[in-house]
Amino acid sequence: MFYRSGRRNSRHRYQQGKHKRQQNNDREAIPLVSSINANLDRIAGILKAPEDLVVRSFKIGVNRHACAIICIDGLVDKALIQNQVIDPLLHHFTEQQVDSANKIATLVVDEVLTSFDIGENETYEDSIGSLLSGDSVLLIEGLATAIIIGSSGWNSRSVEEPQTESIIRGPREGFVEDIRTNTSLIRRRLREPNLRLITYKLGERARRTVVMMYIEGIVHPDLVEEAKRRIESIEIDDVEGSGTIEQWMSDSFLSPFPLIANTERPDKVTGGLLQGRIGILVDGDPFALVLPITFSSNLQSPEDYYQNWLIATLTRIMRLGAAFLATFLPALYISLLEFHHGMIPSKLAFSIAGAREGVPFPAVVEAFIMEITLELLREAGIRLPKPIGQTIGIVGGLVIGEAAVSAGIVSPVMVIVVAVTAISSFSFPSYSFAISLRMVRFAIMIAAAFFGLYGIILSYIMINIHFVNLYSFGIPYSTPFAPLFWGDWKDIILRAPVEYLKDRPRMLQTRDSIRMKRK
Amino acid sequence: MSRRQYDDNRISAPEMTITVTSMIIGVGILTLPRVLAGTTESSDGWISIALAGCFGMLLAFILGKYGVLLGNETFYDFIGKLITKPIAAGLMIVVMFYYAMYASYEVRAIANISKTYLFERTPSEAIGLTFLLIVCYAVSGSRIGIIRLNTLFLPFVVVLTMVVLFLSNTIIVWQELKPVFVTKPGPLLTGAQESGFTMLGFESILFYSTMMKRPKDAPKAAVFGVAIPVVLYMGIYLACVGIFSQAGLQEIGYPAIELAKEVKIPGEFFERMESVFFTIWIMTIFNSCTMAFDMAMHAGYSVFKKGKRIHWVILLAPIIYYIGMMPKNVIAFAKYGSFISYIGYGLIILLAILYPFAKRKVKRSWASGSTGGNA
Incomplete structure (x- = not known):
């Protein structure tokens, strides 16, 4: 296989990790019960009732059915919860007579809640996971399911000019710490239906969101498989940032040279994706990773293509x-x-x-x-x-x-x-x-x-x-000089006129190697 | 949608050509013009180079043909079927020692020439040792890596030679090249023999052709691989004669390096071009040495089938260093060089003679294999 694994023992490590995670699941995957008070106590108990855990209990309908909304203060958009969740809930059921909890749940999801990001889950672990990601959890008396309402909203830096990679000509946008903003920066440049975003929650404790991006139909499937395998093998309490992932995924830790590129520039990631590379975004880090790279990639700047x-x-x-x-x-x-x-x-x-x-x-x-x-x-x-x-x-x-x-x-x-x-x-x-x-x-x-x-x-x-x-x-790393790829030399030291850059880099063995239609 | 695939461990025909060229270009050419000036008259040495080149190309062609016959077998397994295992094992051990000596020759040459052109006080043992250590680092990597190093280094060497030849254009005394065709056939053949020694290295095709994407291209690649050095050698030789004259040339230790000394760099950015020339030339000597080491390991490993690469490196490196440091002076060293060359040509000619038998045998086995399949 061409895209081969770098570390011989990583598979082993991965399996060990899986085993450990399984144990964690065994301990915490307890299903919710139908009693709302028991659920509330349990969730508060697991979190040890911190100060920023907000529980808003209320009763709905003519027969005063008990409900509660839980969220973590600071992670949620309070106005959103008030306008799209509590407000409709309190006003919709004033005249209706509803007995069973299931019926209420169906009605709530189907007719009442106006927010659009809604899900359900059935275990304490998942509910708490959602809480900690900034979602709100709606509990209803008599229902052993929690309704999850996407309500995350926190302060984040606005998109600014990248600090480390300034260029004279070209877009001035740089990645920020918020991963949703970052994926949107890529999406906005690349309205490509085949752009795939694979989301991982990495880190045993931090559960950080990591997104792997590639364009299906361009990138070599083996490369994707190998990158996935390496990402999944990460077994650490917190991935901390793109740097840790970079070091974990690199083929060799003995080399001083970067084997994965990092960049603050969305246009560089987009360019990489279109060349048949893979991009990785990490939540909380304005640096994205682009892989694989060779020696010559280090001497290329996005500006080269704007001039x-x-x-x-x-x-x-x-x-x-x-x-x-x-x-x-x-x-x-x-x-x-x-x-x-x-x-x-x-x-x-x-x-x-x-x-x-x-x-x-x-x-x-x-x-x-x-x-x-x-x-x-x-x-x-x-x-x-x-x-x-x-x-x-x-x-x-x-x-x-x-x-x-x-x-x-x-x-x-x-x-x-x-x-x-x-x-x-x-x-x-x-x-x-x-x-x-x-x-x-x-x-x-x-x-x-x-x-x-x-x-x-x-x-x-x-x-x-x-x-x-x-x-x-x-x-x-010495590609395209050795092994020789003459075609790729057009875009290594020489940057041939745009009309002549007809192919994607051959060294990446893309599935669709043609950038331009030949006349 | 086109689907291009390349196997990670395979080399293309141009890369094979580069490999053969890098293997040939080494220490030999640095002294060749002096040797030729001693045997041939005027500028007739180029005929000797051409004769040796043609002979080399013929042999390279035949040895390249083995590439198709080998398939996925190692050379030892293949030749073992032809001439029985024990004889083949003996042959491979000779090959191993031949290449070990080849490598040791290069190490010693580096030490000698560096001493002349780069250092005054540093002992040649230390120079040779550092060089050998770097070579060890290279050979303990992958074989394909060694091939790729050739691709990285050869362009420097070829471009440098071209630049030197181009710059020397102004200082060549064209009168010195005349008269032509005045040497008798006898001395010409002696010169051809000496030139032939510097062409050694094309037999590497035997060991690397199995790594080719299409071994069918091996003969062609080998012939081109010999042709490039022949052209470069002729250029260097003629430029040397033109600058130093035949009589002066006989007195110069390393005429090819001295050639660089005579060249004036436009702008006079730095002086003593010969130091730079030799420094760059180290790259190609390094390539030859690395490949010789690698082939020695490969030959040894194919017989014993034991140990990892690193074990063989540790086993061979001290031997190479020791025999490289044995010749006491330049004369002994030159004799040692000729000795290696005789072994080399002996092996090559033996294998070339074996080729028709090998081919017949393989054809027969293919034929029997196919009928067996049908029945």
């Missing part, structure tokens, strides 16, 4: 160059200075030597001092409140750089090298990829310190060995 192909191609070549610089530049500097002075043009060699005069450290130490300072500044800039964060940039960039040079700790050339490296590493659309390169950069610097150019080329070879043995859901 003229020449501009986009140039930008991509620039990013590739940036990837090279961000990874190898400090190492090259070290190896040239420590091992291969002869390779530097003589005039430049003189000026570098002049600038380095008085610097007490070898180039390696110098490079490490500056690189580590820079990483610290970057980290501090993220943590600090925004206004101070900018100050840190100025302090770090100007003051420390300038001061370090005049104090004779580092040479000005080193400052240039570090600055160019930093700028290059900020130019990727994928933040997690930039972090991976950062890590690799330090390793290569060490290699260069020991073996010069030879060390750099060996590290480059090592990275490539790592890539060819790395898979993202069965797709080699």
Whole structure:
């Protein structure tokens, strides 16, 4: 099978988990009884009657039939419950004579309640699950079934511009924490009846909503199966966010490189879905996952498709160059200075030597001092409140750089090298990829310190060995370079004119590979 | 709706061509122009390269034909039916040692040349060891991964050679290439033999053709795989003669690298192109070494059918390192190289001679198989 499983033992783990969950069910799957008071007591008892549990009891009809509505304060839209549930219930039955609880239940659902999201369930566990998701539970005396009314409504952030992936041209919408808003952002872009949303409740305790999306008829069925298998194998109290799911589903946890992309941009997810990839949204996290990806996906930005192909191609070549610089530049500097002075043009060699005069450290130490300072500044800039964060940039960039040079700790050339490296590493659309390169950069610097150019080329070879043995859901990370897919090269470094991007990426083996009708 | 499927562990014909090319291009070409300058007159060495190339292509074609016969069998199982198991086992062990020596030769060459061009003080043992460790890392991965590495690295090497040849265009003294066709057949054949040694590696088709999507394409892929190095070799050789002249060429240790030294980079962005040239060249030497190691493991494993990949890596790596470090000086090392080449050609020619018998045998078994099915 092409889309093969990454972890050998995950099936085993999954079955273990199932077993455990079964036990939980045994303990809690107790059916509701027909006595309303018993039900109320039991539910309140399980939750230990917290303060935010609201119980509104009332009596309806001529013969004063007891009913109660329970919900959790803060999770529900109170106006909705009042207008669409309590109001109609109290006014509808004033003149009617109804005896059996079943009849009332049928009437309530069929004629009285005006809210449209209504369901039923019969166990305490399910009722409490609904309560905790923001639904209201309507209990009726004499009825062993709870009527669930969808009433969730809480404050959530409005759709804003994504923080991490800014682009010049293109939609400014980013995902928010609320998953319903996020699915709507995708749906609004993709009015495709074959768009499938598979909902999971993940986390033994948190029961977080996770939605897997794909377009049936495009995506390879094996990929969907494999992704489902991996999602279902998640066995944890709370999935916490897309990051945890990403790590759980990745083929290899030993690799520094991202095997699943994360993005705040709905247009990126939509593009991925149309290419035959799978998107995953997690409730409470504005980051969506897109899988599978390859090395080259990290250098692509949605903006590439909004710009003229020449501009986009140039930008991509620039990013590739940036990837090279961000990874190898400090190492090259070290190896040239420590091992291969002869390779530097003589005039430049003189000026570098002049600038380095008085610097007490070898180039390696110098490079490490500056690189580590820079990483610290970057980290501090993220943590600090925004206004101070900018100050840190100025302090770090100007003051420390300038001061370090005049104090004779580092040479000005080193400052240039570090600055160019930093700028290059900020130019990727994928933040997690930039972090991976950062890590690799330090390793290569060490290699260069020991073996010069030879060390750099060996590290480059090592990275490539790592890539060819790395898979993202069965797709080699080095695709489409190796294995070769010439057709996909149109949209890797080159971004061919829109008219020529007729096929979906072949490496994804889509069921419908044609994007445009051929004339 | 079209349905494209590719098997994860299969390689296409272009990838096979790249594999054969990567296996051939290695250390040999770096010294070949000097060797040819010693045996042939003027610029006639290209005839030797062409002769060796044609011979190599013929052998590659025949060995590629085995790809169809093998089917899903390993080479050992197949040849075992042909010449009885014990002889086949002996043959495979020879193959294993041949490839182990091949790998050790590459390791030692890396150490020697790095010492000349990149380092002054670092001991060659350390250089060779780091290289071998990286090779071990590669071979302990998957076989298909090794093939993919070729696809990733070869373009760099080919493009680099093209760039060097293009830039050297301005400094070639065309007068040095004349007169042509002045060498007698004898020296030409000696030169062809020497060139043939540098063409070794196309026999890898035997071990990788079973991984092809359509083994039928193997002969073609192998022939193309030999053709690319032949063209590159001729280009490098002619450029070397043009720049250093035949007499000067004989004195230069690694003419192909020195060629890069002579080249001036426009803009003079950096100097000493030869360091960069050799650094990039390490990639293709690495590919040859990795594949040789892999085939040694494969040959050994097919006989004993024991152990995991990592066990074989641990078993073979010290042997490779040890025999690689044995030759005491450059002369002993060159002799060692010729020794490996003789074994290589011995094996290849033996297998090429066996091919007609193998084919007849397989045909017969197919024929009997089909009649059996009908009855």
